[in-house]
Amino acid sequence: MILAADxxxxxxxxxxxxxxxxxxxxxxxxxxxxxxxxxxxxxxLGVLLxxxxxxxxxYGRRRLFLLGLAGFVVASLACGLAPDPxxxxxxxxAQGAFGALVIPQGFGIxxxxxxxxxIGKAFSLFGPAMGLSAVGGPILAGxxxxxxxxxxxxxxxxxxxxxxxxxxxxxxxxxxPRDPGDRTVSVDVRGAVLLxxxxxxxxxxxxxxxxxGWTSRPLILLAIGLALFAASxxxxxxxPHPLIEPTLLHNRGFAAxxxxxxxxxxxxxxxxxxxxxxxxxxxxxxxxxTALALIPLxxxxxxxxxxxxxxxxxxxxxxxxxxxxxxxxxxxxxTLLIHNSGTHTGTxxxxxxxxxxxxxxxxxxxxxxxxxxxxxxxAEAGSASGSLNAVQQLANAIGAAAVTTVYxxxxxxxxxxxxxxxxxxxxxxxxxxxxVGLLPHRAQEDQHH
Numbered sequence: 001m002i003l004a005a006d007x008x009x010x011x012x013x014x015x016x017x018x019x020x021x022x023x024x025x026x027x028x029x030x031x032x033x034x035x036x037x038x039x040x041x042x043x044x045l046g047v048l049l050x051x052x053x054x055x056x057x058x059y060g061r062r063r064l065f066l067l068g069l070a071g072f073v074v075a076s077l078a079c080g081l082a083p084d085p086x087x088x089x090x091x092x093x094a095q096g097a098f099g100a101l102v103i104p105q106g107f108g109i110x111x112x113x114x115x116x117x118x119i120g121k122a123f124s125l126f127g128p129a130m131g132l133s134a135v136g137g138p139i140l141a142g143x144x145x146x147x148x149x150x151x152x153x154x155x156x157x158x159x160x161x162x163x164x165x166x167x168x169x170x171x172x173x174x175x176x177p178r179d180p181g182d183r184t185v186s187v188d189v190r191g192a193v194l195l196x197x198x199x200x201x202x203x204x205x206x207x208x209x210x211x212x213g214w215t216s217r218p219l220i221l222l223a224i225g226l227a228l229f230a231a232s233x234x235x236x237x238x239x240p241h242p243l244i245e246p247t248l249l250h251n252r253g254f255a256a257x258x259x260x261x262x263x264x265x266x267x268x269x270x271x272x273x274x275x276x277x278x279x280x281x282x283x284x285x286x287x288x289x290t291a292l293a294l295i296p297l298x299x300x301x302x303x304x305x306x307x308x309x310x311x312x313x314x315x316x317x318x319x320x321x322x323x324x325x326x327x328x329x330x331x332x333x334x335t336l337l338i339h340n341s342g343t344h345t346g347t348x349x350x351x352x353x354x355x356x357x358x359x360x361x362x363x364x365x366x367x368x369x370x371x372x373x374x375x376x377x378x379a380e381a382g383s384a385s386g387s388l389n390a391v392q393q394l395a396n397a398i399g400a401a402a403v404t405t406v407y408x409x410x411x412x413x414x415x416x417x418x419x420x421x422x423x424x425x426x427x428x429x430x431x432x433x434x435x436v437g438l439l440p441h442r443a444q445e446d447q448h449h
Contacts, residue, residue, distance in 0.1 A: 008072070008165055009099045012158075013041060013396075015141035016092075017272055018287045019154050021280045022145050026153055029085030031408040032211035036089045038273060038400035039207070043199050044096030045103075046393030050243050050386050051192045053104030060181035061105040062172075068101025069169045076161035104386065109176060139295075142288035186241040194232035195243065199394065201225025203401045210405040244387045248380060256438035257372025258391055264324070264368070265395035267428040268361060270403020271331070274421045277407060282343050282414035296351045300358020312367050316442035320371060323364025324436065328429050330356035335422040342415040367443070374440030 016023070016037040024033045056064040075094035082088035144157040152159070205222030212218070236242045248254050272294075279290040308319055334353040338345055369392075373384045406424050410417040 008161060008168070009045075009103060011140065012076070012095060012099070012161070013045075014138055015157050016041070017276045018138045018141045018291050019145050019157060020273075021277065022154050022287060023088070024085075027082070027085050027088065030211055031404070032207050033085045033089070034273075034277070035207045035211070035401050035404045035408075036085075037092060038269070039203055039397040040089050040092040041096040041099075042269075042393045042397035042400065043203065044093045044196070045100050046096075046390050046395075046397060047192055047196045047199065048097050048100035049104060049390040049393065051187050051189065052100040052102075053386055054185055054187045055101065056105040056181075058181050058183060058185040058187060060179045061109050062176045062178055063181070064101050065105040065109065065176060066169065066172055068098045068105070069165060069172060071098035072102060073161055073165035073169065076158045076165065080155045080158035080161075138291035139288070142286065142291035145287040188235070188239050188241055188243055191232060191235045191239055191243050194228055194235055198225050198228035198232050199397070201228055203397065206401055206405055210409050243390075245380060245383050248376070248384055248387065251376065252438055253375050253440040254372055254384060256435045257368060258388065260320075260432050260435040260439070261368055261372070261388060261391055262395045262398070263428055264327075264364065264432050265392050266399030266402065267425045268327070268365075269396040269399035270406075270421070271357075271399075271425045273400050273404050274407050274418060274425075277404070278338065278414060278418040282418065283345060284343075293347050293350060294354065296354040297358040297361075300355045300360075301362040302358075304359045304362025308363055308367055312370055312443050316374075317371050317436055317439045319367045320364050320439065321433070321436045323360050323362075323367070324429055324432055325360075326356060326363060327360030328426055330354075330360055331422055331426040331429065335419050335426065338415060338422070339419045342413075370443040371439050374443045 020034045020037050023037065024030060027033065029036075052064070052068070072095060075091050075098055078091035079088060079095065082091055141157045144160070145154045147156075149156045201221050201223075202225035205218040205220075205225060208221060209215075209218030236244065237246070249258075275294065276290055279285045279293055280287070285293060304323070311319060330353050333356060334350075337349060337353060341349065369385070369388045372388060376384045403421055403425060407417045407421045410420045
């Protein structure tokens with residue numbers, strides 16, 4: 001049931017990439033809703049992952065797992081029944097928040113209950129399952145939208161969580177071991193609240209300004225976000241138990257990996273959203289057709305991830321450099337193709353650049369965080385890994401909002417908007433290249449599995 005809960009989370013993180021145009025056509029909300037659908041979930045998940053793990057340590061992992069999974073199911077119901085854009089965005093925020101309670105507990109429960117010599121086998125199930133979910137999530141979303149089950153349109157892709165999540169919840173309540181927790185564990189609630197408010201203000205201002213014009217309202221939201229971000233940074237420096245351990249930020253390799261991850265994951269998250277918009281709005285593909293057209297990208301990710309698994313200790317950070325260069329090449333190829341062919345771009349013509357992009361993602365993102373914690377002290381490895389995973393989700397939220405803002409703000413047709421967005425992504429990825437030289441040379445032997 002732990003694996004099922006993680007699969008549910010990944011499915012719901014990816015489904016709106018495909019369904020966003022259909023949802024906005026039904027509920028309204030325009031470009032702003034398209035941007036919020038992905039950003040809201042990733043934002044809440046990213047901010048609350050680290051506090052969620054510490055809450056499980058404090059109050060018991062079983063209790064937090066059940067609470068998070070139950071809340072996730074209820075939030076999914078709210079998404080499926082949402083009558084307007086605001087309700088849907090709030091429900092997506094709730095989904096992400098409850099997901100942040102579930103995910104850290106699952107890995108903690110496995111580590112505490114499985115024999116050490118069996119943990120590797122348990123974790124080995126997650127890679128294939130997550131890979132299949134990354135492929136299956138968009139395809140399932142596209143199928144459910146196109147099938148129009150009971151005339152409900154896009155809503156069944158959220159309502160199906162009542163069955164999947166409900167079954168996982170019943171199994172978890174019956175099978176998970178009880179644990180009392182440790183009331184001495186500290187949770188920086190104030191820091192999490194400040195960071196959440198900061199990002200909501202910044203993303204809200206960015207999205208509102210791009211969708212409705214740069215009036216006083218988005219500027220005020222941006223100002224509030226910046227003020228809260230300053231307060232959050234001060235809290236990070238002064239809190240006795242901050243969200244990210246201060247010693248980690250003083251480590252050059254970790255700080256460089258953190259910065260590289262933020263920019264690279266943000267760029268590619270925005271890229272995936274823009275590709276979905278181009279396929280549907282530019283090429284007229286259905287949601288299912290869009291998901292199927294993106295399969296070469298996922299195949300490339302899987303191939304590169306498997307290939308790099310045995311190379312990370314011999315090639316180290318050179319894999320990240322190669323992955324970034326491959327991503328940049330794939331973006332350049334795709335930009336030229338779309339610029340020259342526009343709305344006449346054929347599905348088969350998209351296969352080579354999407355495959356190249358997938359290989360670049362699998363090569364770079366399958367290794368970047370293992371390399372980043374390559375010279376971290378063993379006692380800090382758990383905190384470092386949790387912080388990096390949280391930052392990845394925040395980067396997804398930032399990228400989904402920022403790159404789609406470029407897309408919707410670009411005047412002209414869909415082809416022009418897509419090419420400008422791709423150029424923006426290429427520039428962001430190019431900025432990551434100098435950071436590779438600051439990373440540790442290799443991963444630690446006991447950190448990669």
